[in-house]
Amino acid sequence: xxxxxxxxxxxxxxxxxxxxxxxxxxxxxxxxxxxxxxxxxxxxxxxxxxxxxxxxxxxxxxxxxxxxxxxxxxxxxxxxxxxxxxxxxxxxxxxxxxxxxxxxxxxxxxxxxxxxxxxxxxxxxxxxxxxxxxxxxxxxxxxxxxxxxxxxxxxxxxxxxxxxxxxxxxxxxxxxxxxxxxxxxxxxxxxxxxxxxxxxxxxxxxxxxxxxxxxxxxxxxxxxxxxxxxxxxxxxxxxxxxxxxxxxxxxxxxxxxxxxxxxxxxxxxxxxxxxxxxxxxxxxxxxxxxxxxxxxxxxxxxxxxxxxxxxxxxxxxxxxxxxxxxxxxxxxxxxxxxxxxxxxxxxxxxxxxxxxxxxxxxxxxxxxxxxxxxxxxxxxxxxxxxxxxxxxxxxxxxxxxxxxxxxxxxxxxxxxxxxxxxxxxxxxxxxxxxxxxxxxxxxxxxxxxxxxxxxxxxxxxxxxxxxxxxxxxxxxxxxxxxxxxxxxxxxxxxxxxxxxxxxxxxxxxxxxxxxxxxxxxxxxxxxxxxxxxxxxxxxxxxxxxxxxxxxxxxxxxxxxxxxxxxxxxxxxxxxxxxxxxxxxxxxxxxxxxxxxxxxxxxxxxxxxxxxxxxxxxxxxxxxxxxxxxxxxxxxxxxxxxxxxxxxxxxxxxxxxxxxxxxxxxxxxxxxxxxxxxxxxxxxxxxxxxxxxxxxxxxxxxxxxxxxxxxxxxxxxxxxxxxxxxxxxxxxxxxxxxxxxxxxxxxxxxxxxxxxxxxxxxxxxxxxxxxxxxxxxxxxxxxxxxxxxxxxxxxxxxxxxxxxxxxxxxxxxxxxxxxxxxxxxxxxxxxxxxxxxxxxxxxxxxxxxxxxxxxxxxxxxxxxxxxxxxxxx
Numbered sequence: 090x091x092x093x094x095x096x097x098x099x100x101x102x103x104x105x106x107x108x109x110x111x112x113x114x115x116x117x118x119x120x121x122x123x124x125x126x127x128x129x130x131x132x133x134x135x136x137x138x139x140x141x142x143x144x145x146x147x148x149x150x151x152x153x154x155x156x157x158x159x160x161x162x163x164x165x166x167x168x169x170x171x172x173x174x175x176x177x178x179x180x181x182x183x184x185x186x187x188x189x190x191x192x193x194x195x196x197x198x199x200x201x202x203x204x205x206x207x208x209x210x211x212x213x214x215x216x217x218x219x220x221x222x223x224x225x226x227x228x229x230x231x232x233x234x235x236x237x238x239x240x241x242x243x244x245x246x247x248x249x250x251x252x253x254x255x256x257x258x259x260x261x262x263x264x265x266x267x268x269x270x271x272x273x274x275x276x277x278x279x280x281x282x283x284x285x286x287x288x289x290x291x292x293x294x295x296x297x298x299x300x301x302x303x304x305x306x307x308x309x310x311x312x313x314x315x316x317x318x319x320x321x322x323x324x325x326x327x328x329x330x331x332x333x334x335x336x337x338x339x340x341x342x343x344x345x346x347x348x349x350x351x352x353x354x355x356x357x358x359x360x361x362x363x364x365x366x367x368x369x370x371x372x373x374x375x376x377x378x379x380x381x382x383x384x385x386x387x388x389x390x391x392x393x394x395x396x397x398x399x400x401x402x403x404x405x406x407x408x409x410x411x412x413x414x415x416x417x418x419x420x421x422x423x424x425x426x427x428x429x430x431x432x433x434x435x436x437x438x439x440x441x442x443x444x445x446x447x448x449x450x451x452x453x454x455x456x457x458x459x460x461x462x463x464x465x466x467x468x469x470x471x472x473x474x475x476x477x478x479x480x481x482x483x484x485x486x487x488x489x490x491x492x493x494x495x496x497x498x499x500x501x502x503x504x505x506x507x508x509x510x511x512x513x514x515x516x517x518x519x520x521x522x523x524x525x526x527x528x529x530x531x532x533x534x535x536x537x538x539x540x541x542x543x544x545x546x547x548x549x550x551x552x553x554x555x556x557x558x559x560x561x562x563x564x565x566x567x568x569x570x571x572x573x574x575x576x577x578x579x580x581x582x583x584x585x586x587x588x589x590x591x592x593x594x595x596x597x598x599x600x601x602x603x604x605x606x607x608x609x610x611x612x613x614x615x616x617x618x619x620x621x622x623x624x625x626x627x628x629x630x631x632x633x634x635x636x637x638x639x640x641x642x643x644x645x646x647x648x649x650x651x652x653x654x655x656x657x658x659x660x661x662x663x664x665x666x667x668x669x670x671x672x673x674x675x676x677x678x679x680x681x682x683x684x685x686x687x688x689x690x691x692x693x694x695x696x697x698x699x700x701x702x703x704x705x706x707x708x709x710x711x712x713x714x715x716x717x718x719x720x721x722x723x724x725x726x727x728x729x730x731x732x733x734x735x736x737x738x739x740x741x742x743x744x745x746x747x748x749x750x751x752x753x754x755x756x757x758x759x760x761x762x763x764x765x766x767x768x769x770x771x772x773x774x775x776x777x778x779x780x781x782x783x784x785x786x787x788x789x790x791x792x793x794x795x796x797x798x799x800x801x802x803x804x805x806x807x808x809x810x811x812x813x814x815x816x817x818x819x820x821x822x823x824x825x826x827x828x829x830x831x832x833x834x835x836x837x838x839x840x841x842x843x844x845x846x847x848x849x850x851x852x853x854x855x856x857x858x859x860x861x862x863x864x865x866x867x868x869x870x871x872x873x874x875x876x877x878x879x880x881x882x883x884x885x886x887x888x889x890x891x892x893x894x895x896x897x898x899x900x901x902x903x904x905x906x907x908x909x910x911x912x913x914x915x916x917x918x919x920x921x922x923x924x925x926x927x928x929x930x931x932x933x934x935x936x937x938x939x940x941x942x943x944x945x946x947x948x949x950x951x952x953x954x955x956x957x958x959x960x961x
Contacts (some may be wrong), residue, residue: 097646116421137213200227232264235251247271358564487517521561562640573613656675673712695812832873842855894924
């Protein structure tokens, strides 16, 4: 399917025209198409389609148009909180093909796509502005085509076109200059001079202005009888790095057809941008027979201001043989583009500070441009179609190859383990490797182990060779100096996080800013490559960058600890709303809509939470350390991550002991007992149980004492002592009834019923479980209901009531999925398969068992997985 916007709106399916509907429906389609896959908020879409003339119930009308477009054209129109997004390939839309062809310099082909006025027939203030903007793009392409044709000697064929265009735009001086030059090259100097006089007079009469300097220059050249510029072939490339290694993917990206106009090579300081650009440039020097221009724009040079584009243009014009240099940025840029027209040249713009610094230095469509910068230069990508090639650190193999090239294969081979350590501590950063290699090259008799030891002890000190450009701290500081004050502060605070990555809400808490404001600040750090958003909403730093940031801010206070503690508490409260949790305050705590939302947060933040818990213990935030252990317990239980749960409770226990809080110690001992028994370390588990009971016995807390009996009942069952398990279950039930805790009573009723069932006493088991179900329904206790349904299904299965068993298991399965409790989901799937197998539905039974097995393996439940594999 193809979409035509450069004329009346057209949609063609395999060449055949498709009726898109009336004008407003076409307007919706075009308003989405022009965004190239970016979302359009609903309010903005309404404004584009109707302006101030929106009808009543405009939103409902818009929804209807979108629905019709989906059905009529089979389009992928997504709806999200950010708005509507239409995903089509750029090659399907003539506007985007036009722009791509202009970037490639295929101007005749690009202009041939136009069929008339852009988006003809669509009527709103926004479409009028869009049409005017697109026509300006068309005219600019026409002027570029004229320059190229003149440079290629096609002036005679171009004359009729130039005369027509000059009649339509009598005040366009670039067009006038092109017509004058075409007349001059055709041997018609008299008409060329008359054209100049006509333009000069009209400018004076109507605008009170003189012709621009470039137009005056053309006039003077004609008067002087000059016919063609002196052809100069500048060769300005600096020497390439002799030990360049790796970067095969990036070099291939630079070779790709999309990169022939502009390639912006980005990356943090020391990542090897200039080395890559020069390596590629020298490798392809023969592709640019008209020469190469190079400039260091000094965008991040601590000893000098960024080089102004006016200065660079003077240098370029002189290199191209120009003797009379125009004044002013625009005049120089125009002359530069004219001189570059028709030339196959390479322009390397190294170390750019901004898009604004680069844009005036972009030549016409015949040249190739490489731009390097520590910034992402999003404006260059968005407005000029640059292809962005971002650099990451070298992988281990390429880093070792770099050291071999720099130090010699024999020296590297003599200490292979040390070399691996050097690569690890340098984190694959080319500058860090270069500094280590330079220091080692200056001390050829030193073993490499000396430098590895320094790196291990003081990485940033070791990466200082004593001169500018060979001091990693200094190089990083140049990037930080370019930041706003707010972004620099954020950079320093991020150095204190200490985790592999961090989420956007966590950073907002750290900075004490709103999430939208934090996102903008982090975007500035992303644009300087000091920070990477490696997945949506999560950020990380290179290890060495993080060490430098940590040096800038020794203490970020407790904001991040408070954020994680308060949010983990909110997530745990969502998962187990009936269990009491201590309060913890944070102005940035998140809330959770449902169980899946809370579990997804725990999944994403698990590594950060474990690191934060250890840091809380080390920094004396003992309440936070204990609370994080407590809040992660329900998450670990649902995911079947017993070993992680034990690790968290050990930290929580140490915190509780420092706090001298008997209740917290008892809870930790109880949960550690459960964990160790499940991990097969029963004797250690029972020692924790005994200590838990001792501590609980010192209180009058019947709920706590009942919880201890519940835990010991589970452990006894796990170890095969069903009689003792039932005794502890009945004792726990009595304690919960004495405390008046209905939620715990409901859970204990089910557990007593389950243990009766395990002993084959199904009538008693069913009575207890049905009482539990009544109480769960009364309390709205979803997790208790799911567990009880599982018990009732087991009882029904062994009573021979297979239909009831299937119904109960399926209902329990739905509830566990709603709760995102994958551990119990796996168990129920296995039991459901048992009943199906017993009823002769072997195929369906095997399917449920396979699903259970996948979850067991994912959860690391080896014994369950092995047993089920054998059954399958």
